[in-house]
Amino acid sequence: MWMVNVRSPHGARRLALGMFALLLAALLLFPGQSQGLLDYLDGPVGQLVRLPLEAVSSLDQGISAMWQQYVSLQHVADENRRLKQEMDWLRGEINQLREAGSATQRLTSLLQFKEQALPAMVAAQVIGRDSSNRYRSVILNKGESDGIQKDMGVIIPAGVVGRVVKTTGATAVVLLLTDPNNAIAGLIQRTRDEGIVEGVPQGRAKLKYIPMLSALKEGDRVVTSGLVGGFPRGLAIGTITAIDREEGALFQTAELAPEVDLNRVEEVLVIQAPQSQSADQTARPDPGTKR
Amino acid sequence: MKKFLGYTGLVMLLVPVQTTLLPHVAIWDIKPDLGLVVAALVGVLAGELHGLIVGLAIGWILNLYSAGDLWLNLVTTGGAGLFAGLLARQVAEITPTILAVGLLFLSLAGGLVAVLNMKSATMADTWWMIQFVVVPQAFFDTAVGAGLLWFLEQRFAVPRFGMLDRYS
Numbered sequence: 001m002w003m004v005n006v007r008s009p010h011g012a013r014r015l016a017l018g019m020f021a022l023l024l025a026a027l028l029l030f031p032g033q034s035q036g037l038l039d040y041l042d043g044p045v046g047q048l049v050r051l052p053l054e055a056v057s058s059l060d061q062g063i064s065a066m067w068q069q070y071v072s073l074q075h076v077a078d079e080n081r082r083l084k085q086e087m088d089w090l091r092g093e094i095n096q097l098r099e100a101g102s103a104t105q106r107l108t109s110l111l112q113f114k115e116q117a118l119p120a121m122v123a124a125q126v127i128g129r130d131s132s133n134r135y136r137s138v139i140l141n142k143g144e145s146d147g148i149q150k151d152m153g154v155i156i157p158a159g160v161v162g163r164v165v166k167t168t169g170a171t172a173v174v175l176l177l178t179d180p181n182n183a184i185a186g187l188i189q190r191t192r193d194e195g196i197v198e199g200v201p202q203g204r205a206k207l208k209y210i211p212m213l214s215a216l217k218e219g220d221r222v223v224t225s226g227l228v229g230g231f232p233r234g235l236a237i238g239t240i241t242a243i244d245r246e247e248g249a250l251f252q253t254a255e256l257a258p259e260v261d262l263n264r265v266e267e268v269l270v271i272q273a274p275q276s277q278s279a280d281q282t283a284r285p286d287p288g289t290k291r
Numbered sequence: 292m293k294k295f296l297g298y299t300g301l302v303m304l305l306v307p308v309q310t311t312l313l314p315h316v317a318i319w320d321i322k323p324d325l326g327l328v329v330a331a332l333v334g335v336l337a338g339e340l341h342g343l344i345v346g347l348a349i350g351w352i353l354n355l356y357s358a359g360d361l362w363l364n365l366v367t368t369g370g371a372g373l374f375a376g377l378l379a380r381q382v383a384e385i386t387p388t389i390l391a392v393g394l395l396f397l398s399l400a401g402g403l404v405a406v407l408n409m410k411s412a413t414m415a416d417t418w419w420m421i422q423f424v425v426v427p428q429a430f431f432d433t434a435v436g437a438g439l440l441w442f443l444e445q446r447f448a449v450p451r452f453g454m455l456d457r458y459s
Contacts, residue, residue: 013377016339020373023347027362035361038351046355049306053356056307060315128310128356133321133424134405135358139310165358175358180412201416201424203320 046143046168053171054141057127061266119232121155121269122146124172136179136199137165138265140172148172153230153271159259160184160237161268163230172270176262177237178203186237187225188216194225197237197256205238210252216240222256230271298333298341302348305329310356321424323431326353327401330372331394332439335385339376346372363408367401387437387444394436398429 026034124146128139142148144167154161154174163182166173175182178199186197186207193214195207207222220240226233238256245252305326313322326349334342350368354361378393379385402425406417 012338012340013380016343016373016376019340020343020369023369024366027365031362038361042355045352049303049352049355052303053307053311056311060311128307129314130359131306131309131326131353131357132324132359132364132405133428134402134409134420137358139356166355168355171356173356173358179358180409180416181358201412201419 043144043169046170050170053127053139057141120272122148122272124148124268124270126266126268127171130173135181136176136203136262137162138174138176138268140164140174140268140270141170142270143167143170143172145169147272148270151230153224153235154268155231155235155271156260156265156268158236160224160231160235161260161262161265164270174268177258177260178205178262184231184237185225185227186222187233188214188240189221189223191216191220194227195222195251195254197222205256205258207240207254207256208251210254212245212250212252214252216243216252216254218243220254222254232271298345298348301329302345302352305349306352306356309353318431319423319427321427321431323435324398324401324428325435326350326368327371327398328394328432328436328439330368331375331390331397331436334372334375334377335379335390335393337376339373339380342372342376343369344372346370359405360408363405367404371397371401385440387441390440391433391437395429395433398432399425402426402428 122142124140124142126138127141130137130139138161140148140154148164148167150164150167152164154164160177162174162176162179163184164172165175176199177184177197180199180201182197182199184197185194187194188207188210191214193210193216195210197205197207199205210216218240222237222240224231224233224235224237236259238258240254241257242255243252244254309322309325313325316322326346330342330346330349333345347365347369350364350366351361353368354364357364374397375393382389403421406412406420406425409417409420412420
């Protein structure tokens, strides 16, 4: 019987090339099956890798916190002044919104609209960034065992962060809003025109497929439309910074500045409801679940 | 067994280094692909079979923490280990310069395969990715790989990574 002698250079070379060719053939001919085979192992391996990952991440966060609290204090006074101005401005806006809110409440009860229920959310911490440079994603410290599934929306109070694209038992990968592979249904708040928000490689986002008759303008805010994907209606996505109206085109495209600074996201909320809201409406939330 | 445990530890340690620590040293949002560098180094120092197996393991585990396709990570990282081993057989001595040239070629090849495989990208996006992601990363990988080899030479007092040192 012919056997490969892995100790000889030629035997090892033949074996390695054979294995690589076999792997390529398996991946190209049976992509689903070969991926499924490895998916079985993802869970236990993910749990194993979680230990060093969380250890290094907590060390990293500790050092970052120390740096921010004690060393990097140069711009604190300026920031403080700016934040105070912003707070005064926001106080005024809150008063206006209170008025608008009470009017909306009266009209809602008058028209007997059904109130939009707040979705169930799980809080998670960002413990890393995508292992490659080609995708814009972050890694969360919670996964399937915490009820996180693929396609769930991820937000912070300021706005949309992205969408879960991959999970292991202990972690989840969130594709950020600015990744070209991401697509979220968006709505221009002022004109109520819908479109699809996609990332661009340069790290911003664009709103595509806006009707040609839409009277959008720079500075318009774009929110989630709630029609598809894991997001309820009305979450902030970004602000329009430029509009592209090509002659003869069927749609307009607008450039967006994301509402959230995606390079500085540390804690996020994963929206569980759009997939399981109806089934779990009466179920008791998990201890880690916020409402 | 000792070698297996060493490789396992190395692969597990790579995940937090690549995903948590390296983003801090990223230049213009580009960080080196340590998985590719380590797979290539293992291929050079321990032979193509070890390079392939370690590369596949690295590609698979790092893929758990990336939004990319599994097959692409397996092929690029496993391929880097395999081809680094095969190329290393063609030279008498492995020096940081030789390794740098090889790594530049492997990183560019892997990056191009990945970028050309992106379905949603337009021609302009692809060209932008090549200019601002693939090429800078290849140079970054090259520098890190050459630096690591130089460090290994210094730390372990191996004057030359010649054929006999590698495969005896």
